[in-house]
Amino acid sequence: xxxxxxxxxxxxxxxxxxxxxxxxxxxIDNQFSELPFSKKEAERFNSVFSYIVENFSTNIxxxxxxxxxxxxxxxxxxxxRQVTHKTPSAVIMELRIRHACxxxxxxxxxxxxxxxxxxxxxxxxxxxxxKQSTGVTPSRYRQMFRQTKEK
Numbered sequence: 316x317x318x319x320x321x322x323x324x325x326x327x328x329x330x331x332x333x334x335x336x337x338x339x340x341x342x343i344d345n346q347f348s349e350l351p352f353s354k355k356e357a358e359r360f361n362s363v364f365s366y367i368v369e370n371f372s373t374n375i376x377x378x379x380x381x382x383x384x385x386x387x388x389x390x391x392x393x394x395x396r397q398v399t400h401k402t403p404s405a406v407i408m409e410l411r412i413r414h415a416c417x418x419x420x421x422x423x424x425x426x427x428x429x430x431x432x433x434x435x436x437x438x439x440x441x442x443x444x445x446k447q448s449t450g451v452t453p454s455r456y457r458q459m460f461r462q463t464k465e466k
Contacts, residue, residue, distance in 0.1 A: 321448055321449055321450070322416070322449075325409070325412070325413040325416060328409065328410075328413060329413065332368060335361070335364075359384050359385070360384075360398055362383050362384070363380055363383050363384050363395070366379075366380065366383055367380070367403070367406060367407060367410065368410065371407055371410040371411055371414065371433075371434055372411070372414070372432060372433060372434035373434060374434075374436075375403075375407055377391070377392070377403065380395075380403055391403075407434075408444060408448070409448075411433045411434045411435060411444075412433075412444065412445060412448045412449070414432075414433045414434075415429050415430070415433040415435075415441070415445060415453065416449070416456065418432065418433070419453055419456050419457040419460070420456075420457070420460045426438075426453050426454060426457070429453070430442075430453075441453070
């Protein structure tokens with residue numbers, strides 16, 4: 316299997332995103348209905364996460380996320396980390412990288428266009444963040460998937 320652990324993680328995130336948007340739900344195990352978060356807390360987090368997913372390619376401000384959650388910035392950061400075990404910026408970065416990965420695999424768009432489309436402010440930062448997350452440069456990532464398709 317040639318997929319990296321990061322790629323498998325991003326596939327899981329994509330699946331969870333699709334599930335979260337589905338209107339077809341059915342309770343399959345009561346233990347999950349008794350999570351420590353109330354319905355109001357779940358709605359709060361869903362509002363925040365939906366905003367992040369819809370706006371990851373823009374400059375998301377911490378204050379905007381805190382306002383959506385009806386918390387101060389400090390309280391929001393603590394809350395978000397408690398729920399996700401990650402910082403808001405780390406989650407946003409993961410979504411941006413996932414989007415870039417998908418675009419690199421499925422399009423012939425120039426890498427600098429994908430960089431800005433994915434929410435990165437400059438190509439240098441994009442290249443550094445992409446390599447840090449995936450272990451390869453964006454151009455190498457694209458080459459890897461082109462080689463796989465040709466085989």
